[in-house]
Amino acid sequence: MTVNEAYLIYFSPTHTSKQVAEAIVHGTGIKNILPINVTQQIADEIVIPASALAVIVVPVYGGHVAPLAMERLRYIRGVDTPTVLVVVYGNRAYEKALMELDAFAIPHGLKVIAGATFIGEHSYSTDKHPIAVGRP
Template identity: 50%
Template sequence: MRVKNIQPVYFSPTHTSAKIVTAIAEGTDIIVNKEIDLTYPCADQKVISTDSLAIIGVPTYAGRVAPTALERLQKIKGDNTPAIIVVLYGNRDYEDALLELRDSVKQLGFVPVAGGAFIGEHSYSTEQFPTAAGRPDVSDIQIASEFGKNIIKLLNQYADIKELPALEVKGNFPYKENKPKTPATPITIDELCTQCQYCIEICPVETIELKEEIVSDPEICIKCCACVKECPNGARVFNTPFSEFLFKNFHERKEPELFYCTR
C-alpha cells in the first residue's frame, strides 16, 4: 500500500500535540504536506486524499478528546484515507479519549491504522507543582519517530487499505461522561503585564481582550493555559488547587502507549 505524502493535522494550544505529530511525520521519511492547524478557527473545509496518510493529534481533557478539538475536526474530511490517531494527556490518564478519536475520525471518512497515547506537560503544571514538565521530551520524540517508521513498514505489507484489520485501542463505550464545565480562567498580574497583547493573538477560543487591562471570559475559556505558558513576562497565571493535586498523585513518569492495526 503506497503512501504518497503525509498530512499532519492537530489542535495544539501549548504545542505538545504538534510536536508529537511532527515527530511521527518525520519518522515516516515521506514527503510531509503543510500542517493543518486546528488550534485557531478556520472557515475552509479540507478533504485529505486516499493516497495520503493523515496524522491527527489532539489533547485530552478529563479523559476525553478536548471538545474544541472535536468540534474543529469536523472541518476535516477523509476519502477512505488512512490515519494515525494521537492523543496527548498530562500524565494522569487518557481513559476513553483515544477510542473517542478513533470513532470520530472514522465518521469523517478516515481509516485508523495506528494510534498512540503520548504524554505532554499538563496545562496546570507550574514551577511549584510540575506535572510532566518538559514533555514530550527527547525520549518521547524518539518513540514517536520510530512509531512513524514502523507504521510505514506495516502499511507496505498490504496491497490495499481494505485488507487492513480494524484498529483496536484502549477505552470504553459509552465514553466517560463529560462533567459540566466549571467556569474559570487565568488572571493577569497587572504590574508584570506590558499589554503586548500576545496572549490575545494565541488564545485558541479568542476570549482574551484588552480593556483597561488584559481580561478573559471564564465562560468561554477552555483552560488550555497557552496564555500562561507563552506570556513573555509571566503576567498570566492560573491558580487552581488541581495543580497541587496532580503533582502529588500523578508525578510518576508514564510512557507512551502504541497501537497498531494488526491481526
C-alpha cells in the same frame, strides 16, 4: 500504494500535541507535509485523498478529547484515507479519548491504521508546581 504526502492535523494550545505530531510525521520519512493547525480556528472543508496519510493529534482533558478540538475537526474528511490517531495526556489518564477520536474518524472517511497515546507536560504545569515537566 505509495504514500508521498502527509496531512498533519493538530489541536495544540500548549504546543505539546504539535511536537508529538511533528515527531511522528518525521519518523515516517514522508517529505511532503501539509500542516493543518486547528488550535485557533476551524479547519476549512478539507478532503484528504486515499493516497495521503492523515495524522491527527489532539490533547486530552479529564479523560476525553478536548471538546473544542472535536469541534474544530468537523470539516475534515477522508476518502478511505489511512489515518493515525494520537491523543496526548498530561500524566493523568486518557480513558476513552482514543475511542472518541476513532468514533469521529470512521464516519468522516478516515481509515484508522494506528492509534497511540503519549504523555506530555501537563497544561497546568508551572515552575512552582511542575507536572510531567519536559515531556514529550
